[in-house]
Amino acid sequence: MELNPWATVDIQDYDELFEKFGLEKIKLIPELEKNVLFRRGIVMAHRDLDKFLGAVAKGKPASILTGIMPSGPMHLGHKMVVDQCVFWQDSGVKTRVLIADIEARLTRNVMPPDAKRVALEEYLANWIALGLDHTKTDLYAQSNRSIPYYDLSATLSGRITLAEMSAIYGSLSPGKITSAMIQASDIIHGQLPEYDGKSNVLVPVGFDQDPHLRMTRGLAEKEGFIKPSSTYHRFMTGLEGGKMSSSRPNSFISLNDSVDVAMKKADRVLTGGRVTLEEQKKLGGEPDKCVVFELETFHFMPDDKELADLKQKCLKGEIMCGECKQILKDRLKKFLENLAVKREKAKDTVVGLDVFR
Ligand code: SF4
CATH class of the missing domain: 1.10.240.10 (Tyrosyl-Transfer RNA Synthetase)
Structure with missing residues:
Protein backbone atom coordinates (compact mmCIF):
# COMPACT_ATOMS: atom_id res chain seq x y z
CA MET A 1 0.00 0.00 0.00
CA GLU A 2 1.33 3.43 -0.90
CA LEU A 3 0.38 6.71 0.78
CA ASN A 4 0.05 9.71 -1.47
CA PRO A 5 -0.77 13.21 -0.21
CA TRP A 6 -1.99 14.26 -3.66
CA ALA A 7 -4.39 11.43 -4.44
CA THR A 8 -7.42 9.82 -2.83
CA VAL A 9 -6.08 6.92 -0.79
CA ASP A 10 -8.26 3.93 0.02
CA ILE A 11 -6.99 2.14 3.12
CA GLN A 12 -8.35 -1.38 3.60
CA ASP A 13 -6.07 -2.49 6.39
CA TYR A 14 -4.80 0.06 8.90
CA ASP A 15 -2.64 -2.54 10.66
CA GLU A 16 -0.53 -2.84 7.53
CA LEU A 17 0.38 0.87 7.88
CA PHE A 18 1.80 0.39 11.36
CA GLU A 19 4.16 -2.29 10.14
CA LYS A 20 5.07 -0.75 6.84
CA PHE A 21 5.66 2.83 7.95
CA GLY A 22 6.67 2.33 11.59
CA LEU A 23 3.72 4.19 13.06
CA GLU A 24 2.82 3.65 16.71
CA LYS A 25 -0.60 2.99 18.20
CA ILE A 26 -1.94 5.69 20.49
CA LYS A 27 -2.03 4.79 24.17
CA LEU A 28 -4.82 6.64 25.89
CA ILE A 29 -4.00 8.85 28.84
CA PRO A 30 -6.55 10.96 30.75
CA GLU A 31 -5.66 14.11 28.79
CA LEU A 32 -6.43 12.40 25.46
CA GLU A 33 -9.54 10.64 26.75
CA LYS A 34 -11.22 14.02 27.03
CA ASN A 35 -11.44 14.10 23.24
CA VAL A 36 -13.96 11.90 21.50
CA LEU A 37 -11.74 11.24 18.46
CA PHE A 38 -8.91 9.90 20.62
CA ARG A 39 -11.25 8.07 22.99
CA ARG A 40 -12.96 6.21 20.18
CA GLY A 41 -9.76 5.26 18.38
CA ILE A 42 -10.51 7.50 15.38
CA VAL A 43 -7.19 9.26 15.94
CA MET A 44 -5.32 5.98 16.15
CA ALA A 45 -1.63 6.36 15.28
CA HIS A 46 1.27 8.67 15.99
CA ARG A 47 4.91 9.48 15.74
CA ASP A 48 6.47 10.90 18.93
CA LEU A 49 3.17 12.04 20.45
CA ASP A 50 4.60 11.10 23.87
CA LYS A 51 7.49 13.55 23.37
CA PHE A 52 5.05 16.32 22.41
CA LEU A 53 2.83 15.62 25.44
CA GLY A 54 5.91 15.52 27.68
CA ALA A 55 6.98 18.96 26.44
CA VAL A 56 3.48 20.37 26.99
CA ALA A 57 3.33 18.89 30.49
CA LYS A 58 6.69 20.50 31.37
CA GLY A 59 5.57 23.88 30.02
CA LYS A 60 8.18 23.82 27.24
CA PRO A 61 7.39 25.73 24.02
CA ALA A 62 5.07 23.63 21.87
CA SER A 63 2.55 24.19 19.13
CA ILE A 64 0.25 22.36 16.81
CA LEU A 65 0.32 23.03 13.10
CA THR A 66 -2.33 22.15 10.60
CA GLY A 67 -3.35 23.32 7.17
CA ILE A 68 -6.28 24.35 5.04
CA MET A 69 -6.20 23.19 1.43
CA PRO A 70 -8.35 25.77 -0.41
CA SER A 71 -9.74 23.39 -2.98
CA GLY A 72 -13.17 21.81 -3.27
CA PRO A 73 -15.95 21.83 -0.70
CA MET A 74 -15.27 21.48 3.02
CA HIS A 75 -16.98 18.31 4.23
CA LEU A 76 -17.38 16.22 7.36
CA GLY A 77 -14.09 14.42 6.63
CA HIS A 78 -12.27 17.75 6.95
CA LYS A 79 -14.08 18.54 10.20
CA MET A 80 -12.02 15.93 12.07
CA VAL A 81 -8.83 18.00 11.84
CA VAL A 82 -10.71 21.10 13.01
CA ASP A 83 -12.09 19.18 15.99
CA GLN A 84 -8.56 18.13 16.95
CA CYS A 85 -7.22 21.62 16.45
CA VAL A 86 -9.93 23.10 18.68
CA PHE A 87 -9.23 20.41 21.30
CA TRP A 88 -5.52 21.29 21.44
CA GLN A 89 -6.25 25.01 21.40
CA ASP A 90 -8.74 24.63 24.27
CA SER A 91 -6.03 22.66 26.13
CA GLY A 92 -3.83 25.75 25.95
CA VAL A 93 -1.49 24.63 23.13
CA LYS A 94 -0.31 27.32 20.73
CA THR A 95 -2.07 26.92 17.39
CA ARG A 96 -0.70 27.62 13.92
CA VAL A 97 -2.88 27.20 10.81
CA LEU A 98 -1.57 27.63 7.30
CA ILE A 99 -3.53 28.14 4.11
CA ALA A 100 -1.87 25.94 1.49
CA ASP A 101 -2.42 28.31 -1.42
CA ILE A 102 0.98 27.59 -3.03
CA GLU A 103 0.31 23.87 -2.87
CA ALA A 104 -3.22 24.38 -4.26
CA ARG A 105 -1.77 26.28 -7.21
CA LEU A 106 1.02 23.79 -7.92
CA THR A 107 -0.81 20.52 -7.43
CA ARG A 108 -4.51 21.31 -8.00
CA ASN A 109 -4.40 24.24 -10.40
CA VAL A 110 -6.32 26.54 -8.03
CA MET A 111 -5.29 30.09 -8.87
CA PRO A 112 -4.90 32.92 -6.32
CA PRO A 113 -8.30 34.68 -6.50
CA ASP A 114 -10.18 31.40 -6.15
CA ALA A 115 -7.80 30.09 -3.49
CA LYS A 116 -8.39 33.20 -1.39
CA ARG A 117 -12.18 33.05 -1.69
CA VAL A 118 -12.38 29.31 -1.01
CA ALA A 119 -9.90 29.51 1.90
CA LEU A 120 -11.76 32.32 3.64
CA GLU A 121 -15.43 31.75 2.84
CA GLU A 122 -15.61 27.98 2.35
CA TYR A 123 -13.03 26.87 4.92
CA LEU A 124 -11.94 29.44 7.46
CA ALA A 125 -15.48 30.67 8.15
CA ASN A 126 -16.41 27.05 8.91
CA TRP A 127 -13.30 26.55 11.07
CA ILE A 128 -14.30 29.54 13.18
CA ALA A 129 -17.93 28.36 13.28
CA LEU A 130 -16.67 24.97 14.52
CA GLY A 131 -14.83 26.60 17.40
CA LEU A 132 -11.39 27.78 16.26
CA ASP A 133 -10.46 30.97 18.10
CA HIS A 134 -8.76 32.94 15.32
CA THR A 135 -7.53 35.53 17.84
CA LYS A 136 -5.37 32.82 19.43
CA THR A 137 -4.22 31.36 16.11
CA ASP A 138 -1.11 32.16 14.08
CA LEU A 139 -2.86 32.08 10.71
CA TYR A 140 -1.01 32.60 7.45
CA ALA A 141 -1.09 31.85 3.74
CA GLN A 142 1.96 30.07 2.27
CA SER A 143 2.28 32.89 -0.27
CA ASN A 144 2.45 35.53 2.44
CA ARG A 145 4.95 34.46 5.11
CA SER A 146 8.34 35.77 6.19
CA ILE A 147 11.71 35.69 4.43
CA PRO A 148 13.19 33.19 6.99
CA TYR A 149 10.30 30.82 6.15
CA TYR A 150 11.20 30.85 2.42
CA ASP A 151 14.92 30.69 3.23
CA LEU A 152 14.29 27.58 5.28
CA SER A 153 12.38 25.98 2.41
CA ALA A 154 15.35 26.65 0.11
CA THR A 155 17.83 25.31 2.67
CA LEU A 156 15.82 22.13 3.14
CA SER A 157 15.63 21.62 -0.64
CA GLY A 158 19.42 21.32 -0.67
CA ARG A 159 19.42 18.67 2.03
CA ILE A 160 17.58 15.92 0.15
CA THR A 161 18.11 14.19 -3.18
CA LEU A 162 15.51 13.46 -5.81
CA ALA A 163 16.07 9.73 -5.25
CA GLU A 164 15.33 10.14 -1.53
CA MET A 165 12.17 12.12 -2.28
CA SER A 166 11.03 9.58 -4.86
CA ALA A 167 11.52 6.78 -2.34
CA ILE A 168 9.10 8.58 -0.01
CA TYR A 169 6.57 10.03 -2.45
CA GLY A 170 6.74 7.84 -5.54
CA SER A 171 6.36 9.77 -8.77
CA LEU A 172 6.95 13.52 -8.49
CA SER A 173 6.55 16.60 -10.67
CA PRO A 174 8.48 19.87 -10.17
CA GLY A 175 5.30 21.39 -8.72
CA LYS A 176 4.97 18.60 -6.19
CA ILE A 177 8.64 18.90 -5.21
CA THR A 178 8.27 22.65 -4.58
CA SER A 179 5.05 22.06 -2.72
CA ALA A 180 6.64 19.38 -0.50
CA MET A 181 9.57 21.67 0.38
CA ILE A 182 7.19 24.50 1.30
CA GLN A 183 5.25 22.06 3.48
CA ALA A 184 8.48 21.02 5.21
CA SER A 185 9.09 24.67 6.00
CA ASP A 186 5.50 25.00 7.25
CA ILE A 187 6.16 22.23 9.75
CA ILE A 188 9.64 23.28 10.89
CA HIS A 189 9.75 27.07 10.63
CA GLY A 190 8.11 27.59 14.02
CA GLN A 191 11.47 26.47 15.45
CA LEU A 192 13.37 29.32 13.81
CA PRO A 193 14.65 32.04 16.15
CA GLU A 194 12.32 34.50 14.37
CA TYR A 195 9.35 32.44 15.64
CA ASP A 196 9.25 30.22 18.77
CA GLY A 197 12.84 28.97 18.63
CA LYS A 198 13.55 25.28 19.09
CA SER A 199 10.26 23.74 20.14
CA ASN A 200 7.97 20.74 19.79
CA VAL A 201 5.35 20.77 17.07
CA LEU A 202 2.49 18.34 16.56
CA VAL A 203 0.86 17.89 13.16
CA PRO A 204 -2.56 16.15 13.17
CA VAL A 205 -3.21 14.60 9.74
CA GLY A 206 -4.90 11.82 7.81
CA PHE A 207 -2.69 8.86 6.90
CA ASP A 208 -2.32 10.04 3.30
CA GLN A 209 -0.19 12.97 4.52
CA ASP A 210 2.43 10.77 6.18
CA PRO A 211 4.99 11.13 3.34
CA HIS A 212 5.29 14.84 4.24
CA LEU A 213 5.94 13.91 7.85
CA ARG A 214 8.49 11.21 7.03
CA MET A 215 10.47 13.56 4.80
CA THR A 216 10.21 16.51 7.17
CA ARG A 217 11.27 14.55 10.23
CA GLY A 218 14.41 13.44 8.41
CA LEU A 219 15.19 16.99 7.31
CA ALA A 220 14.53 18.38 10.79
CA GLU A 221 17.03 15.94 12.25
CA LYS A 222 19.67 16.80 9.64
CA GLU A 223 19.28 20.53 10.35
CA GLY A 224 19.36 20.19 14.15
CA PHE A 225 15.68 20.92 14.81
CA ILE A 226 13.42 18.83 17.05
CA LYS A 227 11.72 16.18 14.93
CA PRO A 228 8.03 17.06 14.56
CA SER A 229 5.40 14.79 16.10
CA SER A 230 2.26 13.69 14.27
CA THR A 231 -1.07 11.98 14.83
CA TYR A 232 -3.16 10.13 12.24
CA HIS A 233 -6.91 9.75 12.03
CA ARG A 234 -8.94 7.16 10.19
CA PHE A 235 -10.72 8.19 7.03
CA MET A 236 -14.48 8.39 6.82
CA THR A 237 -16.33 6.03 4.53
CA GLY A 238 -18.23 7.56 1.61
CA LEU A 239 -21.94 8.00 2.32
CA GLU A 240 -22.89 5.22 -0.08
CA GLY A 241 -19.88 3.05 0.85
CA GLY A 242 -16.41 3.03 -0.72
CA LYS A 243 -14.07 6.00 -0.61
CA MET A 244 -15.15 9.50 0.35
CA SER A 245 -13.95 11.76 -2.42
CA SER A 246 -14.24 15.51 -3.00
CA SER A 247 -14.86 14.78 -6.68
CA ARG A 248 -18.05 12.79 -5.87
S1 SF4 B 1 -28.74 2.27 10.62
FE1 SF4 B 1 -29.39 0.13 10.93
S2 SF4 B 1 -27.48 -1.03 10.91
FE2 SF4 B 1 -26.94 1.10 11.19
S3 SF4 B 1 -26.72 1.36 13.40
FE3 SF4 B 1 -28.78 1.94 12.82
S4 SF4 B 1 -30.02 0.11 13.08
FE4 SF4 B 1 -27.90 -0.53 13.03
Whole structure:
Protein backbone atom coordinates (compact mmCIF):
# COMPACT_ATOMS: atom_id res chain seq x y z
CA MET A 1 0.00 0.00 0.00
CA GLU A 2 1.33 3.43 -0.90
CA LEU A 3 0.38 6.71 0.78
CA ASN A 4 0.05 9.71 -1.47
CA PRO A 5 -0.77 13.21 -0.21
CA TRP A 6 -1.99 14.26 -3.66
CA ALA A 7 -4.39 11.43 -4.44
CA THR A 8 -7.42 9.82 -2.83
CA VAL A 9 -6.08 6.92 -0.79
CA ASP A 10 -8.26 3.93 0.02
CA ILE A 11 -6.99 2.14 3.12
CA GLN A 12 -8.35 -1.38 3.60
CA ASP A 13 -6.07 -2.49 6.39
CA TYR A 14 -4.80 0.06 8.90
CA ASP A 15 -2.64 -2.54 10.66
CA GLU A 16 -0.53 -2.84 7.53
CA LEU A 17 0.38 0.87 7.88
CA PHE A 18 1.80 0.39 11.36
CA GLU A 19 4.16 -2.29 10.14
CA LYS A 20 5.07 -0.75 6.84
CA PHE A 21 5.66 2.83 7.95
CA GLY A 22 6.67 2.33 11.59
CA LEU A 23 3.72 4.19 13.06
CA GLU A 24 2.82 3.65 16.71
CA LYS A 25 -0.60 2.99 18.20
CA ILE A 26 -1.94 5.69 20.49
CA LYS A 27 -2.03 4.79 24.17
CA LEU A 28 -4.82 6.64 25.89
CA ILE A 29 -4.00 8.85 28.84
CA PRO A 30 -6.55 10.96 30.75
CA GLU A 31 -5.66 14.11 28.79
CA LEU A 32 -6.43 12.40 25.46
CA GLU A 33 -9.54 10.64 26.75
CA LYS A 34 -11.22 14.02 27.03
CA ASN A 35 -11.44 14.10 23.24
CA VAL A 36 -13.96 11.90 21.50
CA LEU A 37 -11.74 11.24 18.46
CA PHE A 38 -8.91 9.90 20.62
CA ARG A 39 -11.25 8.07 22.99
CA ARG A 40 -12.96 6.21 20.18
CA GLY A 41 -9.76 5.26 18.38
CA ILE A 42 -10.51 7.50 15.38
CA VAL A 43 -7.19 9.26 15.94
CA MET A 44 -5.32 5.98 16.15
CA ALA A 45 -1.63 6.36 15.28
CA HIS A 46 1.27 8.67 15.99
CA ARG A 47 4.91 9.48 15.74
CA ASP A 48 6.47 10.90 18.93
CA LEU A 49 3.17 12.04 20.45
CA ASP A 50 4.60 11.10 23.87
CA LYS A 51 7.49 13.55 23.37
CA PHE A 52 5.05 16.32 22.41
CA LEU A 53 2.83 15.62 25.44
CA GLY A 54 5.91 15.52 27.68
CA ALA A 55 6.98 18.96 26.44
CA VAL A 56 3.48 20.37 26.99
CA ALA A 57 3.33 18.89 30.49
CA LYS A 58 6.69 20.50 31.37
CA GLY A 59 5.57 23.88 30.02
CA LYS A 60 8.18 23.82 27.24
CA PRO A 61 7.39 25.73 24.02
CA ALA A 62 5.07 23.63 21.87
CA SER A 63 2.55 24.19 19.13
CA ILE A 64 0.25 22.36 16.81
CA LEU A 65 0.32 23.03 13.10
CA THR A 66 -2.33 22.15 10.60
CA GLY A 67 -3.35 23.32 7.17
CA ILE A 68 -6.28 24.35 5.04
CA MET A 69 -6.20 23.19 1.43
CA PRO A 70 -8.35 25.77 -0.41
CA SER A 71 -9.74 23.39 -2.98
CA GLY A 72 -13.17 21.81 -3.27
CA PRO A 73 -15.95 21.83 -0.70
CA MET A 74 -15.27 21.48 3.02
CA HIS A 75 -16.98 18.31 4.23
CA LEU A 76 -17.38 16.22 7.36
CA GLY A 77 -14.09 14.42 6.63
CA HIS A 78 -12.27 17.75 6.95
CA LYS A 79 -14.08 18.54 10.20
CA MET A 80 -12.02 15.93 12.07
CA VAL A 81 -8.83 18.00 11.84
CA VAL A 82 -10.71 21.10 13.01
CA ASP A 83 -12.09 19.18 15.99
CA GLN A 84 -8.56 18.13 16.95
CA CYS A 85 -7.22 21.62 16.45
CA VAL A 86 -9.93 23.10 18.68
CA PHE A 87 -9.23 20.41 21.30
CA TRP A 88 -5.52 21.29 21.44
CA GLN A 89 -6.25 25.01 21.40
CA ASP A 90 -8.74 24.63 24.27
CA SER A 91 -6.03 22.66 26.13
CA GLY A 92 -3.83 25.75 25.95
CA VAL A 93 -1.49 24.63 23.13
CA LYS A 94 -0.31 27.32 20.73
CA THR A 95 -2.07 26.92 17.39
CA ARG A 96 -0.70 27.62 13.92
CA VAL A 97 -2.88 27.20 10.81
CA LEU A 98 -1.57 27.63 7.30
CA ILE A 99 -3.53 28.14 4.11
CA ALA A 100 -1.87 25.94 1.49
CA ASP A 101 -2.42 28.31 -1.42
CA ILE A 102 0.98 27.59 -3.03
CA GLU A 103 0.31 23.87 -2.87
CA ALA A 104 -3.22 24.38 -4.26
CA ARG A 105 -1.77 26.28 -7.21
CA LEU A 106 1.02 23.79 -7.92
CA THR A 107 -0.81 20.52 -7.43
CA ARG A 108 -4.51 21.31 -8.00
CA ASN A 109 -4.40 24.24 -10.40
CA VAL A 110 -6.32 26.54 -8.03
CA MET A 111 -5.29 30.09 -8.87
CA PRO A 112 -4.90 32.92 -6.32
CA PRO A 113 -8.30 34.68 -6.50
CA ASP A 114 -10.18 31.40 -6.15
CA ALA A 115 -7.80 30.09 -3.49
CA LYS A 116 -8.39 33.20 -1.39
CA ARG A 117 -12.18 33.05 -1.69
CA VAL A 118 -12.38 29.31 -1.01
CA ALA A 119 -9.90 29.51 1.90
CA LEU A 120 -11.76 32.32 3.64
CA GLU A 121 -15.43 31.75 2.84
CA GLU A 122 -15.61 27.98 2.35
CA TYR A 123 -13.03 26.87 4.92
CA LEU A 124 -11.94 29.44 7.46
CA ALA A 125 -15.48 30.67 8.15
CA ASN A 126 -16.41 27.05 8.91
CA TRP A 127 -13.30 26.55 11.07
CA ILE A 128 -14.30 29.54 13.18
CA ALA A 129 -17.93 28.36 13.28
CA LEU A 130 -16.67 24.97 14.52
CA GLY A 131 -14.83 26.60 17.40
CA LEU A 132 -11.39 27.78 16.26
CA ASP A 133 -10.46 30.97 18.10
CA HIS A 134 -8.76 32.94 15.32
CA THR A 135 -7.53 35.53 17.84
CA LYS A 136 -5.37 32.82 19.43
CA THR A 137 -4.22 31.36 16.11
CA ASP A 138 -1.11 32.16 14.08
CA LEU A 139 -2.86 32.08 10.71
CA TYR A 140 -1.01 32.60 7.45
CA ALA A 141 -1.09 31.85 3.74
CA GLN A 142 1.96 30.07 2.27
CA SER A 143 2.28 32.89 -0.27
CA ASN A 144 2.45 35.53 2.44
CA ARG A 145 4.95 34.46 5.11
CA SER A 146 8.34 35.77 6.19
CA ILE A 147 11.71 35.69 4.43
CA PRO A 148 13.19 33.19 6.99
CA TYR A 149 10.30 30.82 6.15
CA TYR A 150 11.20 30.85 2.42
CA ASP A 151 14.92 30.69 3.23
CA LEU A 152 14.29 27.58 5.28
CA SER A 153 12.38 25.98 2.41
CA ALA A 154 15.35 26.65 0.11
CA THR A 155 17.83 25.31 2.67
CA LEU A 156 15.82 22.13 3.14
CA SER A 157 15.63 21.62 -0.64
CA GLY A 158 19.42 21.32 -0.67
CA ARG A 159 19.42 18.67 2.03
CA ILE A 160 17.58 15.92 0.15
CA THR A 161 18.11 14.19 -3.18
CA LEU A 162 15.51 13.46 -5.81
CA ALA A 163 16.07 9.73 -5.25
CA GLU A 164 15.33 10.14 -1.53
CA MET A 165 12.17 12.12 -2.28
CA SER A 166 11.03 9.58 -4.86
CA ALA A 167 11.52 6.78 -2.34
CA ILE A 168 9.10 8.58 -0.01
CA TYR A 169 6.57 10.03 -2.45
CA GLY A 170 6.74 7.84 -5.54
CA SER A 171 6.36 9.77 -8.77
CA LEU A 172 6.95 13.52 -8.49
CA SER A 173 6.55 16.60 -10.67
CA PRO A 174 8.48 19.87 -10.17
CA GLY A 175 5.30 21.39 -8.72
CA LYS A 176 4.97 18.60 -6.19
CA ILE A 177 8.64 18.90 -5.21
CA THR A 178 8.27 22.65 -4.58
CA SER A 179 5.05 22.06 -2.72
CA ALA A 180 6.64 19.38 -0.50
CA MET A 181 9.57 21.67 0.38
CA ILE A 182 7.19 24.50 1.30
CA GLN A 183 5.25 22.06 3.48
CA ALA A 184 8.48 21.02 5.21
CA SER A 185 9.09 24.67 6.00
CA ASP A 186 5.50 25.00 7.25
CA ILE A 187 6.16 22.23 9.75
CA ILE A 188 9.64 23.28 10.89
CA HIS A 189 9.75 27.07 10.63
CA GLY A 190 8.11 27.59 14.02
CA GLN A 191 11.47 26.47 15.45
CA LEU A 192 13.37 29.32 13.81
CA PRO A 193 14.65 32.04 16.15
CA GLU A 194 12.32 34.50 14.37
CA TYR A 195 9.35 32.44 15.64
CA ASP A 196 9.25 30.22 18.77
CA GLY A 197 12.84 28.97 18.63
CA LYS A 198 13.55 25.28 19.09
CA SER A 199 10.26 23.74 20.14
CA ASN A 200 7.97 20.74 19.79
CA VAL A 201 5.35 20.77 17.07
CA LEU A 202 2.49 18.34 16.56
CA VAL A 203 0.86 17.89 13.16
CA PRO A 204 -2.56 16.15 13.17
CA VAL A 205 -3.21 14.60 9.74
CA GLY A 206 -4.90 11.82 7.81
CA PHE A 207 -2.69 8.86 6.90
CA ASP A 208 -2.32 10.04 3.30
CA GLN A 209 -0.19 12.97 4.52
CA ASP A 210 2.43 10.77 6.18
CA PRO A 211 4.99 11.13 3.34
CA HIS A 212 5.29 14.84 4.24
CA LEU A 213 5.94 13.91 7.85
CA ARG A 214 8.49 11.21 7.03
CA MET A 215 10.47 13.56 4.80
CA THR A 216 10.21 16.51 7.17
CA ARG A 217 11.27 14.55 10.23
CA GLY A 218 14.41 13.44 8.41
CA LEU A 219 15.19 16.99 7.31
CA ALA A 220 14.53 18.38 10.79
CA GLU A 221 17.03 15.94 12.25
CA LYS A 222 19.67 16.80 9.64
CA GLU A 223 19.28 20.53 10.35
CA GLY A 224 19.36 20.19 14.15
CA PHE A 225 15.68 20.92 14.81
CA ILE A 226 13.42 18.83 17.05
CA LYS A 227 11.72 16.18 14.93
CA PRO A 228 8.03 17.06 14.56
CA SER A 229 5.40 14.79 16.10
CA SER A 230 2.26 13.69 14.27
CA THR A 231 -1.07 11.98 14.83
CA TYR A 232 -3.16 10.13 12.24
CA HIS A 233 -6.91 9.75 12.03
CA ARG A 234 -8.94 7.16 10.19
CA PHE A 235 -10.72 8.19 7.03
CA MET A 236 -14.48 8.39 6.82
CA THR A 237 -16.33 6.03 4.53
CA GLY A 238 -18.23 7.56 1.61
CA LEU A 239 -21.94 8.00 2.32
CA GLU A 240 -22.89 5.22 -0.08
CA GLY A 241 -19.88 3.05 0.85
CA GLY A 242 -16.41 3.03 -0.72
CA LYS A 243 -14.07 6.00 -0.61
CA MET A 244 -15.15 9.50 0.35
CA SER A 245 -13.95 11.76 -2.42
CA SER A 246 -14.24 15.51 -3.00
CA SER A 247 -14.86 14.78 -6.68
CA ARG A 248 -18.05 12.79 -5.87
CA PRO A 249 -20.54 15.11 -4.08
CA ASN A 250 -22.81 12.20 -3.16
CA SER A 251 -19.98 10.59 -1.19
CA PHE A 252 -19.89 13.33 1.46
CA ILE A 253 -21.96 15.91 3.32
CA SER A 254 -20.49 19.35 2.82
CA LEU A 255 -20.62 21.77 5.72
CA ASN A 256 -22.12 24.24 3.25
CA ASP A 257 -24.84 21.86 2.01
CA SER A 258 -28.35 23.19 2.54
CA VAL A 259 -30.45 21.16 4.94
CA ASP A 260 -32.56 19.93 1.99
CA VAL A 261 -29.53 18.66 0.09
CA ALA A 262 -28.04 17.09 3.22
CA MET A 263 -31.31 15.32 4.06
CA LYS A 264 -31.49 13.84 0.55
CA LYS A 265 -27.90 12.62 0.87
CA ALA A 266 -28.69 11.21 4.35
CA ASP A 267 -31.60 9.24 2.87
CA ARG A 268 -29.10 7.40 0.69
CA VAL A 269 -26.52 6.68 3.41
CA LEU A 270 -25.49 3.03 3.47
CA THR A 271 -26.68 1.14 6.55
CA GLY A 272 -25.68 -2.18 8.04
CA GLY A 273 -29.29 -3.33 7.93
CA ARG A 274 -30.47 -6.74 6.79
CA VAL A 275 -32.48 -7.43 3.66
CA THR A 276 -35.83 -7.65 5.46
CA LEU A 277 -37.18 -6.22 8.70
CA GLU A 278 -37.96 -9.72 9.86
CA GLU A 279 -34.36 -10.78 9.33
CA GLN A 280 -33.06 -7.69 11.11
CA LYS A 281 -35.29 -8.29 14.13
CA LYS A 282 -33.98 -11.84 14.28
CA LEU A 283 -30.27 -11.32 13.49
CA GLY A 284 -29.75 -7.67 14.43
CA GLY A 285 -28.00 -5.11 12.27
CA GLU A 286 -24.28 -4.75 11.54
CA PRO A 287 -23.19 -1.40 13.01
CA ASP A 288 -19.53 -2.00 12.17
CA LYS A 289 -20.47 -1.98 8.47
CA CYS A 290 -22.92 0.91 8.80
CA VAL A 291 -22.17 4.46 7.63
CA VAL A 292 -25.03 5.84 9.75
CA PHE A 293 -23.31 4.43 12.83
CA GLU A 294 -19.96 5.79 11.64
CA LEU A 295 -21.41 9.29 11.26
CA GLU A 296 -22.81 9.12 14.80
CA THR A 297 -19.45 7.83 16.09
CA PHE A 298 -17.31 10.44 14.35
CA HIS A 299 -19.54 13.50 14.65
CA PHE A 300 -23.03 13.44 16.06
CA MET A 301 -23.25 11.27 19.18
CA PRO A 302 -20.64 12.55 21.65
CA ASP A 303 -22.16 10.69 24.61
CA ASP A 304 -20.38 7.31 24.86
CA LYS A 305 -23.23 5.64 26.74
CA GLU A 306 -25.77 6.73 24.16
CA LEU A 307 -23.55 5.40 21.38
CA ALA A 308 -22.99 2.08 23.18
CA ASP A 309 -26.75 1.75 23.78
CA LEU A 310 -27.44 2.36 20.08
CA LYS A 311 -24.93 -0.31 19.13
CA GLN A 312 -26.51 -2.83 21.49
CA LYS A 313 -30.01 -2.07 20.26
CA CYS A 314 -28.82 -2.48 16.68
CA LEU A 315 -27.06 -5.77 17.39
CA LYS A 316 -30.12 -7.15 19.17
CA GLY A 317 -32.50 -6.08 16.42
CA GLU A 318 -34.30 -3.69 18.75
CA ILE A 319 -34.02 -0.71 16.43
CA MET A 320 -34.61 -0.65 12.70
CA CYS A 321 -32.59 1.38 10.22
CA GLY A 322 -35.42 3.78 9.33
CA GLU A 323 -35.81 4.94 12.94
CA CYS A 324 -32.04 5.00 13.43
CA LYS A 325 -31.44 7.06 10.32
CA GLN A 326 -34.11 9.55 11.43
CA ILE A 327 -32.16 10.11 14.66
CA LEU A 328 -29.09 10.87 12.56
CA LYS A 329 -31.01 13.18 10.24
CA ASP A 330 -32.45 15.16 13.16
CA ARG A 331 -28.96 15.69 14.57
CA LEU A 332 -27.46 16.51 11.20
CA LYS A 333 -30.18 19.07 10.50
CA LYS A 334 -29.65 20.77 13.85
CA PHE A 335 -25.89 20.74 13.37
CA LEU A 336 -26.06 22.30 9.88
CA GLU A 337 -28.58 24.95 10.95
CA ASN A 338 -26.45 26.01 13.92
CA LEU A 339 -23.29 25.95 11.86
CA ALA A 340 -24.84 28.11 9.11
CA VAL A 341 -25.73 30.82 11.63
CA LYS A 342 -22.22 30.80 13.12
CA ARG A 343 -20.60 30.66 9.66
CA GLU A 344 -22.47 33.75 8.45
CA LYS A 345 -21.18 35.65 11.49
CA ALA A 346 -17.68 34.31 10.90
CA LYS A 347 -17.72 35.50 7.28
CA ASP A 348 -17.74 39.09 8.53
CA THR A 349 -14.67 38.25 10.60
CA VAL A 350 -12.64 36.51 7.90
CA VAL A 351 -12.86 39.34 5.36
CA GLY A 352 -10.98 41.56 7.79
CA LEU A 353 -8.16 39.10 8.46
CA ASP A 354 -4.73 39.99 7.21
CA VAL A 355 -3.85 36.58 5.79
CA PHE A 356 -3.15 37.10 2.09
CA ARG A 357 -1.06 39.71 0.33
S1 SF4 B 1 -30.02 0.11 13.08
FE1 SF4 B 1 -28.78 1.94 12.82
S2 SF4 B 1 -26.72 1.36 13.40
FE2 SF4 B 1 -27.90 -0.53 13.03
S3 SF4 B 1 -27.48 -1.03 10.91
FE3 SF4 B 1 -29.39 0.13 10.93
S4 SF4 B 1 -28.74 2.27 10.62
FE4 SF4 B 1 -26.94 1.10 11.19
